[in-house]
Amino acid sequence: MKTEDLIVFDHVSYTYDDEETEKTVYALKDVSLTVRQGEFVVVLGHNGSGKSTLAKLSNSIFLPSAGKVFVRGMDTSVTENEFPIRKTVGVVFQNPDNQIVASIVEEDVAFGPENLGVEPKEIRRRVDEALKAVDMYDYRMHETHRLSGGQKQRVAIAGMLAMQPECIVFDEPTAMLDPKGRREVMQIIRRLNKEQGMTVVFITHYMEEAVHADRVVIVNDGGIAADGSPVSVFADREMLSGCGLNVPEIADVAYRLRSRGFEVPEDVLTEEALVAAVLRLAGKA
Ligand SMILES: Nc1ncnc2c1ncn2[C@@H]1O[C@H](COP(=O)(O)OP(=O)(O)OP(=O)(O)O)[C@@H](O)[C@H]1O
Ligand SMILES: [Mg+2]
Known part of the structure; x- marks a missing residue:
């Protein structure tokens, strides 16, 4: 384990017993993932893919059924570690009223x-x-x-x-907000990461909230389908559609332009970058 490793999932599974079928069901299966100090990691996945389970495992609200979760090297399944772990990693949930x-x-x-x-x-x-x-x-x-x-x-x-946690895991904090509230909250979270160095794990189903991430992790059916830079993850359209996700709007426009033969760089994910690319094409910049 390296010193910059803040949260480490080591072959983690989380199961629950389905009362109707009396079968053991996996909410997460054999997930390995490391969150490093200072990172802004966005986790994307469709409904029921396992995102909230991942959030709750990251500060010992849930304990793994198999495998281990470590926070700053502390095993979340050791009772004495619970208090220092909760001080290190905080989780903010969807509904502010709760x-x-x-x-x-x-x-x-x-x-x-x-x-x-x-x-x-x-x-x-x-x-x-x-x-x-x-x-x-x-x-x-x-x-x-x-x-x-x-x-x-x-x-x-x-x-x-x-x-004063070292890391905050946000579980769809913007899901219940109107567009203005969503923008405000997103802006605050980005600022916490960029200006105060807060490590952020940001779970969302809004694809456009992922474009500023250092890393994007795609969760699908209890497993990790992709883990990489936004540019590399959003370039894999087949993988995304297999996970029931769309390409972010701007990346999709850029892709369509490219497929019509226009020279738009692969790393265009934001409105500003798209406008700049289009102006260049028009010979105006
Ligand atoms: N204790 C439990 N009892 C029954 N089902 C559970 C339990 N815990 C998790 N699940 C199921 O496990 C799967 C993963 O749940 P989880 O809440 O982690 O998904 P999610 O990606 O956060 O979904 P959403 O986008 O709806 O928030 C879902 O199918 C959920 O219904
Ligand atoms: Mg959830």
């Missing part, structure tokens, strides 16, 4: 560090810093139930930040 526990924003963000036994002065400092990081400082005295979905999710993220 994650907000207090009626006032700053009290909600203070809840986590209070439970960790952090001293009051340090809690104050962390709460302010976390609320600023998610652009919610001006709302610190607001009532949580009056916030929009995107704002609630940002408060939930601040609550996680106040516990």
Whole structure:
């Protein structure tokens, strides 16, 4: 295990007993995966592919049925490791309403560090810093139930930040948000990674949220179908359609242009890059 390895899945399976058929079913089967410090890893997969199971295994909410998960070298199945593991890797879930526990924003963000036994002065400092990081400082005295979905999710993220984990696993944090809320949350998460060096595992089914990742992992039917750079993963159209996923819109337009003989580079995944490529083709840049 290398020092930069933060989360290591070593041949991990997770099974449950299906009550109707009385059979053992695999939610994940023989998955090996390493998340390194500082990375922004996006995990994509269709409904029921095993993404949430992966998230819950990563900080000992679930324990593997076979294989091992290590967080900073600590085995998640060893009981004494549970507390240090939860301090190292936090998980933010889809529904912000289930994650907000207090009626006032700053009290909600203070809840986590209070439970960790952090001293009051340090809690104050962390709460302010976390609320600023998610652009919610001006709302610190607001009532949580009056916030929009995107704002609630940002408060939930601040609550996680106040516990100062090394890595946050986001399990479809934008799935219940409108496009504006989705953009806000996405922007905050990218900033946490780029500016604060937070290691991020981002689970989503929005393909366009994956284009800025360092690495894209495709989960399909309890296994890993692909693991690589966004450019290489999104170039494999056959693999994606086999997993029930589409190519991101911009990559698809670029592909169609290329297949009509236009010279558009393989690494065009963003709107800006596509516009630049088209302007070049038109001889305007
Ligand atoms: N305890 C359980 N009992 C019954 N089924 C389970 C259990 N745990 C997981 N599953 C099943 O295992 C599979 C993987 O579940 P998981 O929630 O990890 O998928 P997912 O990729 O997160 O799906 P979604 O996109 O809907 O969030 C699904 O088919 C799910 O129904
Ligand atoms: Mg899920």
